[in-house]
Amino acid sequence: xxxxxxxxxxxxxxxxVLVCALxxxxxRAGDWVLVIALCDAPSFGNSAETEERMARQxxxxxxxFASLSLSARRNPITGASKLREALRxxxxxxxxxxxxxxxxxxxxARSGAPVLLTHHNTRLPFPAPMLRLCDAMTRCYVAxxxxxxxxxxxxxxxxxxxxxxxxxxxxxxxxxRLLSDERKRILSVGAISGQKNYDLLIEVAGxxxxxxxxxxxxxxxxxxxxxxxxRLREKATACGVAGMVEFLGERxxxxxxxxVSDLYLNVSLYEGMPLTLLEAMASGLPIVATxxxxxxxxxxxxxxxMKAPLGDAHAIARTISNILAxxxxxxRLSAGSIRKSAEFSIENAASRHRELxxxxxxxxxxxxxxxxxxxx
Numbered sequence: 001x002x003x004x005x006x007x008x009x010x011x012x013x014x015x016x017v018l019v020c021a022l023x024x025x026x027x028r029a030g031d032w033v034l035v036i037a038l039c040d041a042p043s044f045g046n047s048a049e050t051e052e053r054m055a056r057q058x059x060x061x062x063x064x065f066a067s068l069s070l071s072a073r074r075n076p077i078t079g080a081s082k083l084r085e086a087l088r089x090x091x092x093x094x095x096x097x098x099x100x101x102x103x104x105x106x107x108x109a110r111s112g113a114p115v116l117l118t119h120h121n122t123r124l125p126f127p128a129p130m131l132r133l134c135d136a137m138t139r140c141y142v143a144x145x146x147x148x149x150x151x152x153x154x155x156x157x158x159x160x161x162x163x164x165x166x167x168x169x170x171x172x173x174x175x176x177r178l179l180s181d182e183r184k185r186i187l188s189v190g191a192i193s194g195q196k197n198y199d200l201l202i203e204v205a206g207x208x209x210x211x212x213x214x215x216x217x218x219x220x221x222x223x224x225x226x227x228x229x230x231r232l233r234e235k236a237t238a239c240g241v242a243g244m245v246e247f248l249g250e251r252x253x254x255x256x257x258x259x260v261s262d263l264y265l266n267v268s269l270y271e272g273m274p275l276t277l278l279e280a281m282a283s284g285l286p287i288v289a290t291x292x293x294x295x296x297x298x299x300x301x302x303x304x305x306m307k308a309p310l311g312d313a314h315a316i317a318r319t320i321s322n323i324l325a326x327x328x329x330x331x332r333l334s335a336g337s338i339r340k341s342a343e344f345s346i347e348n349a350a351s352r353h354r355e356l357x358x359x360x361x362x363x364x365x366x367x368x369x370x371x372x373x374x375x376x
Contacts, residue, residue: 001026001031001032001093001094001354001357001358001361002031002032002033002034002090002091002092002093003026003031003032003033003034003092003093003094003096004033004034004035004036004087004090004094004096004113005019005023005034005035005036005096005098006035006036006037006038006095006096006097006098006099006102006106007019007035007036007037007038007098008037008038008044008074008099008101009037009038009039009040009043009044009046009051009067010035010037010041010050010051010054010055010065011041011044011046011047011050011051011054011191011250012050012191012224012250012251012252012254013190013191014120014165014190014275014276015098015118015120016054016098017168018120018165018166018275019035019098020035020057020058020168021166021167021168021169021346022346022349022350022353023058023061023063024057024058024061024062024168024169025346025347025349026063026353026354027062027063028061028062029350029354032064032090033062033063033064034063034064034065034066034086034092035058035063035064035065035066036065036066036067036068036083036086037051037065037066037067037068038067038068038070038074038079038099038101038105039067039068039069039070039071039072039074040069043070043071043072044072045225045226045227046225046250047250053252064090066086068082068083068086069082070082074101074105076105076108077108079102079104079105080104080105080106080107080108080109083102083105083106084108084109084110084111087109087111087113088111092111092113093113093357094113094114094115094116094357094361095114095115095116096116096117096118096142096357097115097116097117097118097138098117098118098120100117100119100125100134103117103134103137103138104137107136107137113361114139115137115138115139116138116139116140116141116356116360117134117138117141118141118142119141119143119144119148119151119152119272120144120148120272121148121195121270121272121294122145122147122148122151122270122271122272122293122294123195123270124151128151128154129155131155131156132155132156132157134156134158135156135157135158138158139158139159139360140158140159140160140161140356140360141156141158141159141160141161142160142161142162142163142353142356143160143161143162143163144162144163144164144165144272144273145162145164145165145273145293145294145297146162146297147272147293148272148273149162161356163349163352163353163356164343164344165272165273165274165275165349166278166345166346166348166349167275167279167282167341167344167346169346170254170255171255171258171278171279171282171283172282173282173338173341173342174259174282174283174284174338175284175338176284176331176334176338177262177284177285177330177331177334178327178334179262179324179327179330179331180262183217183218183219184218184219184263184324185218185219185260185262185263186219186220186221186262186263186264186265186320187221187257187258187261187263187264187265188201188220188221188222188223188224188264188265188266189223189224189251189254189257189276189279190223190224190274190276191224191226192222192224192225192226192227192228192229192232193226193228194269195270195271196224196268196269197267197268197269197290198222198228198267199232199235200267200290200311200316201222201245201265201267202232202235202236202239202241202245203239203313204220204265204313204316204317204320205220205236205239205241205245205317206239206240206241206313207313207314207317208317208320208321209240209244210317211317211318211321212325217244218262218263218320218324219244219245220241220244220245220246221246221248221257221261222245222246222247222248223248223249223250223251223257224248224249224250225249225250229247229249232247233247254276254279255279255283258279258280258283258285261283261285262285263285263286263287263288263320263323263324264276264277264283264285264286264288264305265287265288265289265316265320266287266288266289266290266295267289267290267316268289268290268292268294268295269290269292270292270293271292271293271294271295272294273294273297273298274298277289277298277299278298278341278344280337281298281304281337281338281341281344282337282338282341284334284335284337285334285337286304286305286306286323286330286333286334286336286337287299287304287305287306287333287337288305288307288308288316288319288320289305289306289307289308290307290309290311290316291307291308291310292310295307298340300336300340302332302333303333303336303340304333304336304337304339304340305333305337306319306323306333
C-alpha cells in the first residue's frame with residue numbers, strides 16, 4: 001500500500017502528532033508512506049526546529065516527508081500545481097487529508113487515488129453546510145470521536161467511519177501512581193490558542209491560593225507555543241500567580257514532562273478527541289478537564305479523573321485540591337487512567353486505518369462503489 005497523508009504543517013498539534021504516529025505504524029507494516037505538509041511550520045508561527053525534528057523522526061521510522069512550502073493563505077491553485085508533481089512521483093494508492101484545506105488542491109491535482117478526510121475537532125472553520133461541498137472531493141470521512149461523527153453525519157452523505165485517536169508508542173502504559181510529598185506539578189500541553197483557554201488556567205491558579213496553604217500550592221506547567229505566550233505571562237504576573245504558572249514553550253519532551261507530573265489539566269473551550277488526554281492516561285495521570293465535547297468522551301468522573309464546568313475557575317480549583325489531598329482517590333484515578341488508555345492503542349488505530357485504505361483502494365481498482373464498512 002502506498003499511502004499519502006496531508007497536514008497543514010509539521011508541528012506538535014494533535015492532528016500532526018497523530019499523523020506522524022500513524023505514518024510510523026504504516027511503515028512498520030511494510031507500507032510506503034508520504035507525509036505532505038501544505039506549509040512550512042514558520043508560516044503559521046510554529047517552530048522550524050520542531051518541524052525538522054519531526055521530519056527526521058519520520059525518516060527514521062521509514063516514512064517520507066515533503067512540504068509544498070505554501071504561504072499561510074494556502075492558495076489552492078499554487079498548491080494543486082505543487083501537489084500534482086509530488087503525487088505523480090509517489091503514485092499513492094490512497095490519499096488521506098487531515099485538513100479540509102487540502103481537498104481542493106487534491107481535486108485539482110487529479111491523481112486518481114481515492115481520497116478521505118479526517119476532521120479533528122468539534123468546531124468547523126466554516127459554516128457547517130459547506131461540509132456538503134467536501135462530498136464531491138472525498139470517498140469517505142474519518143471521525144475521531146462520537147461528537148465529531150455526529151457533526152459529520154448531520155451534514156455529509158458519504159460514509160463516516162469512526163476511528164478514535166491513540167497515543168503513540170512514546171507513551172507506553174505506565175504503572176499506577178501514588179501521591180508524593182513533594183510539590184505537586186500540574187501539566188497542560190497544547191498550543192497557546194483561544195481554544196485551549198489558558199486564561200482560565202491562570203484564574204484556576206488564583207483560586208487555589210484561597211483553598212490550600214502556601215506551602216501546598218502546586219506548580220502549573222504549560223507546554224506549548226504561540227503568539228499569545230507573552231500576554232499570558234503578563235496576566236499571570238498581574239494576577240499574582242507568576243510563581244505558580246510556568247510557561248515552558250513548545251517542547252519535544254512531552255513524555256518526560258508527563259512522567260514528572262502529578263495531574264493533567266485540560267481547560268479547553270472545545271476539543272475533538274484530545275490526544276494529550278490519551279497521552280496523559282497512558283502515563284497514569286489523573287485528569288481534570290472542562291466538561292466539553294471531546295473531553296467528556298475520555299474522562300469518567302471517579303474513574304480516571306473529574307470533569308468541571310467550563311468557565312468555573314473555583315470549581316476546577318476545588319476539584320484539583322480534592323484529588324491532590326486524597327491519597328486513595330488519587331491512586332484510584334491513576335489506575336483508572338491506565339485501564340482507560342488500553343482502549344486506545346496506536347496499533348489498533350493504524351490497523352483500522354489500513355483496513356479502510358485497503359477497502360477504498362480495492363474499490364477504486366475494481367470499479368466497485370460499495371461504501372467502506374464503518375468502524376465503531
